[in-house]
Amino acid sequence: MREQFLLDKNITFLNHGSFGACPKPIFEEYQRFQLELENEPVNFIQKKLPIYLKEAKVPLAKYIGCDVDDFFFTPNPTFAINTVMRSLKLQAGDEILSTNHEYGAMDRTWNFYCKKTGAKYIRQEISLPIVSKEQIIEEFWKGYNKNTKVVFLNQISSSTALIFPVKEICDKAQQLGLITIIDGAHVPGHIDLNIEDLNPDFYTGTLHKWMLAPKGSSFLYVKKEFQADIDPLVVSWGYESLFPSHSQFLDYHEYQGTQDVSQYLCTPRVIEFLEQNNWQQVSSNCKKMVLDNYQRFCDLVGTKPICPISEEFLGQMASIPVNTEKPMELKELLYSKYHIQVPVMPLNGNVYIRYSINGYNSQEDLDVLYDALNDIIASTDLIKV
Structure with a gap:
């Protein structure tokens, strides 16, 4: 499915939620x-x-x-x-x-x-x-x-x-x-x-x-x-x-x-x-990937999910609470060093890493994010676990 999109292949794109991504035929x-x-x-x-x-x-x-x-x-x-x-x-x-x-x-x-x-x-x-x-x-x-x-x-x-x-x-x-x-x-x-x-x-x-x-x-x-x-x-x-x-x-x-x-x-x-590519099924697969990985990421950064891990509260994106005092530096490091496009967003005194999943994403993309965060935890003081 990634071949259908114009996204830069050198970037792990986990930010569909911000501005979307347009397939080539559209x-x-x-x-x-x-x-x-x-x-x-x-x-x-x-x-x-x-x-x-x-x-x-x-x-x-x-x-x-x-x-x-x-x-x-x-x-x-x-x-x-x-x-x-x-x-x-x-x-x-x-x-x-x-x-x-x-x-x-x-x-x-x-x-x-x-x-x-x-x-x-x-x-x-x-x-x-x-x-x-x-x-x-x-x-x-x-x-x-x-x-x-x-x-x-x-x-x-x-x-x-x-x-x-x-x-x-x-x-x-x-x-x-x-x-x-x-x-x-x-x-x-x-x-x-x-x-x-x-x-x-x-x-x-x-x-x-x-x-x-x-x-x-x-x-x-x-x-x-x-x-x-x-x-x-x-x-x-x-x-x-x-x-x-x-x-x-x-x-x-x-x-x-x-x-x-x-x-x-x-x-x-x-x-x-959307109809030709059975997007309801694509979306369902993406939602499952979001749910399957949410607890894993929270465990990695030492926080807890902000809601029950179910489709009642989560769709094709999830926000991981993260303890950092430098959200913009964390976002920039994820992009400049690890080539991951993912938002790090402050709200109400908390900070969240929000990953979005769409048809062009795979489990490998989330693994890239997981490994990058693991490396950042081990090598910097940006994330406090």
Whole structure:
């Protein structure tokens, strides 16, 4: 499978979770659209693009479980959440209930919004180690009070790689009359997703991570009852359009003037590639490899798993707690000396080495990481066991 990807063969690549990796057939489709754009830019943008976008969205709607008119493409989830954030009408003292496991860019987005509006961003502590789904739910709702207006939650956390019980939290939030915003950046192509079943008000996910699309391909789903309230992040030709479509929501957000959106148009080829290569089985094999190695790595560095070692909490990546005071130096050493691309990430006073496994990885890749960490423990003071 590694031959299908463009990754540098001299690097042990264990960081699919950050930006994904694109297979050659999908990348070739990406370049084909770019070439078509450059051959006749005006005809492509003005006439072909609306048709191509619809053709790209139809299979994706089926894949993620929602109506084709209820989402639009965005470059990344941060763009999507900024779009939602700037359209909320929260007052001073209103609260956004979140967790202390959210992605750093999202924390910054909400902190920016709160400085502008006087709202409060509550990073409710979800303590580690996780012992059960019920523990997460109970601890999360301890942050709720009469001022809570919005629930914002990642479905799979970035630094800790944990799967959160989003369905249960969304159900209760709906009962309480709260707005629900879900960051599913790591979800599509990674674990099963049916947005209509989850029933959030807003949901964003990427295609360029676990679905293997070219970089800069994500989406924002908006429940129908909220679509009229969401302003475009950039006002352009779709606003008060001279030639409106059946959906003002899509007009406002899909037509942004001159930009290369070839990565979005590859979506049918992306889904086709996953189906042709039986990616559900590939993903299942990867998840097994993640679980089989987690305790082994924790034993090596002298720490304990942060959750039960099961598919209820872990997918195709896992975060190993590591005792180090120099996370950036450790990451750089792993790359420069051992040629391993793997993130070393601080969060809430702890540090984690997060390994990601996809179809191009093998047990040998994890053994390379294991041997490197063993050598670092023996020869440096970067890791305290």
